[in-house]
Amino acid sequence: MSQVNRFLQSEPAHQLSLRKLAKMVGYSPGTLINLFGSYSRLILAANAQTLDQIAQRLGDRMEQDESAETRLHRFAEAYLAFAQEHPHQWRLLFEHHLDEGEELPQWQWSRIDRLFDMIEQCLYELNKNSRAEDRHEVSRTIWASVHGICALSIDDKLFARTTVSAESMISALLTHFLSSWKQY
Amino acid sequence: MSQVNRFLQSEPAHQLSLRKLAKMVGYSPGTLINLFGSYSRLILAANAQTLDQIAQRLGDRMEQDESAETRLHRFAEAYLAFAQEHPHQWRLLFEHHLDEGEELPQWQWSRIDRLFDMIEQCLYELNKNSRAEDRHEVSRTIWASVHGICALSIDDKLFARTTVSAESMISALLTHFLSSWKQY
DNA sequence: TTCATTTTTTGAACGGTGTTCATAATGGCG
DNA sequence: CGCCATTATGAACACCGTTCAAAAAATGAA
Numbered sequence: 029m030s031q032v033n034r035f036l037q038s039e040p041a042h043q044l045s046l047r048k049l050a051k052m053v054g055y056s057p058g059t060l061i062n063l064f065g066s067y068s069r070l071i072l073a074a075n076a077q078t079l080d081q082i083a084q085r086l087g088d089r090m091e092q093d094e095s096a097e098t099r100l101h102r103f104a105e106a107y108l109a110f111a112q113e114h115p116h117q118w119r120l121l122f123e124h125h126l127d128e129g130e131e132l133p134q135w136q137w138s139r140i141d142r143l144f145d146m147i148e149q150c151l152y153e154l155n156k157n158s159r160a161e162d163r164h165e166v167s168r169t170i171w172a173s174v175h176g177i178c179a180l181s182i183d184d185k186l187f188a189r190t191t192v193s194a195e196s197m198i199s200a201l202l203t204h205f206l207s208s209w210k211q212y
Numbered sequence: 213m214s215q216v217n218r219f220l221q222s223e224p225a226h227q228l229s230l231r232k233l234a235k236m237v238g239y240s241p242g243t244l245i246n247l248f249g250s251y252s253r254l255i256l257a258a259n260a261q262t263l264d265q266i267a268q269r270l271g272d273r274m275e276q277d278e279s280a281e282t283r284l285h286r287f288a289e290a291y292l293a294f295a296q297e298h299p300h301q302w303r304l305l306f307e308h309h310l311d312e313g314e315e316l317p318q319w320q321w322s323r324i325d326r327l328f329d330m331i332e333q334c335l336y337e338l339n340k341n342s343r344a345e346d347r348h349e350v351s352r353t354i355w356a357s358v359h360g361i362c363a364l365s366i367d368d369k370l371f372a373r374t375t376v377s378a379e380s381m382i383s384a385l386l387t388h389f390l391s392s393w394k395q396y
Numbered sequence: 397t398t399c400a401t402t403t404t405t406t407g408a409a410c411g412g413t414g415t416t417c418a419t420a421a422t423g424g425c426g
Numbered sequence: 427c428g429c430c431a432t433t434a435t436g437a438a439c440a441c442c443g444t445t446c447a448a449a450a451a452a453t454g455a456a
Contacts, residue, residue, distance in 0.1 A: 040309070046414060047412085047413075055435095056434065056436065057436090058415080058417085058436075061416085067413095067414060122363075125367065137371070140371050161374075164373065164376070165381060165384070168371070169385050172360040172361040172364045172365075173361065173385060174357075174360070176356045176357050176360015177356040177360065179359075180356045180359060181356075185306070186352045187321070187324050187328065187352070188348065188352055192348070196349065197352065197353040197356065200349070200393075201389065204389045204390075208387075208388035208392040209388045229441080229443085240406050240407070241406095241407090241442095242405075242406065242407075242446085245444065245445085246404090247404095250443080250444080251443060
């Protein structure tokens with residue numbers, strides 16, 4: 029069902045509909061719905077694919093053997109780049125709230141975990157005295173912060189008088205935060 | 213049209229509809245639409261009210277004469293508190309994308325600006341050598357970061373093995389970031 | 397008050413949405 | 427071929443935001 033994400037390259041998510049999608053792939057609306065269970069779960073499947081794309085890009089960016097700190101910078105830059113290149117797709121990934129139904133598959137969970145592990149590994153290299161639980165929390169803190177900058181940036185809700193670049197904001201965030209954190 | 217936000221206290225935004233709202237306030241759907249122009253603009257008006265609520269709470273929290281750094285902490289805590297107390301209302305404020313139509317009114321803009329000014333004032337007290345443009349960008353960076361933590365926290369998308377508290381994440385973020393930033 | 401004019405409100409209608417389900421088409425295989 | 431199980435359909439349902447001619451209400455002048 030990559031047709032979903034292909035649609036989202038050019039049009040926002042709220043323009044997409046089960047019926048349009050059905051016409052696109054040559055199926056009846058009802059067919060799609062008893063294949064995925066519901067429209068919401070279809071979106072969930074598309075989001076799973078999106079997350080795979082992101083995971084792969086971030087994984088690639090992490091393989092280089094630079095310093096832990098610049099690796100974190102590359103990580104965040106890649107994350108921002110994806111959000112900027114595929115804003116509709118990226119937004120859908122986070123704005124879709126699964127409705128009391130099933131949780132997302134745990135192979136998805138594990139893939140997310142692996143990404144956080146990369147961050148935590150960098151944090152370990154930056155401060156080998158740090159406790160594992162701290163690195164766990166800090167990895168979430170950093171990622172959520174970067175995520176917030178990306179989100180408000182692509183929605184143009186930073187309310188800046190002069191347009192500020194998300195790149196430099198992320199860079200400043202990481203530089204200052206890490207410079208303090210890595211010394212306890 | 214505070215009935216909108218009253219509804220959002222107990223039910224998510226996607227459960228709300230023009231027709232339900234019309235029944236609630238005793239008007240016909242069509243009446244509401246040629247009063248606000250469209251459903252989207254009605255939501256915009258409700259969001260304006262939400263932003264006023266937030267602005268007032270943050271403003272109150274800033275009047276105390278504590279140190280600049282703890283004032284920033286109070287600021288972020290109040291922001292998080294509102295998001296946690298009114299998650300649907302808060303989400304709608306940021307997930308509603310205005311559709312190619314009008315911009316949000318500029319009295320709204322100025323109210324947002326005033327909030328950022330408070331942050332920038334704290335930043336100035338923390339580092340009087342800082343340049344104004346830097347404070348401008350850093351205020352956005354801090355706010356976007358705090359916002360990201362709030363957003364992922366109330367959506368429960370932090371993917372933490374043990375539930376981590378958003379409060380401590382925000383506190384750590386501000387502490388470490390500012391401790392580095394305030395010395396250039 | 398009465399009547400004409402402007403403003404406000406309505407409700408039916410339109411095209412769209414996700415979802416259900418009896419029915420129909422299809423595929424596999426003795 | 428005939429039978430069964432799987433798969434796909436499309437009409438129907440209840441809802442959505444939006445439009446607009448007509449009706450109701452408010453206004454003001456005579």
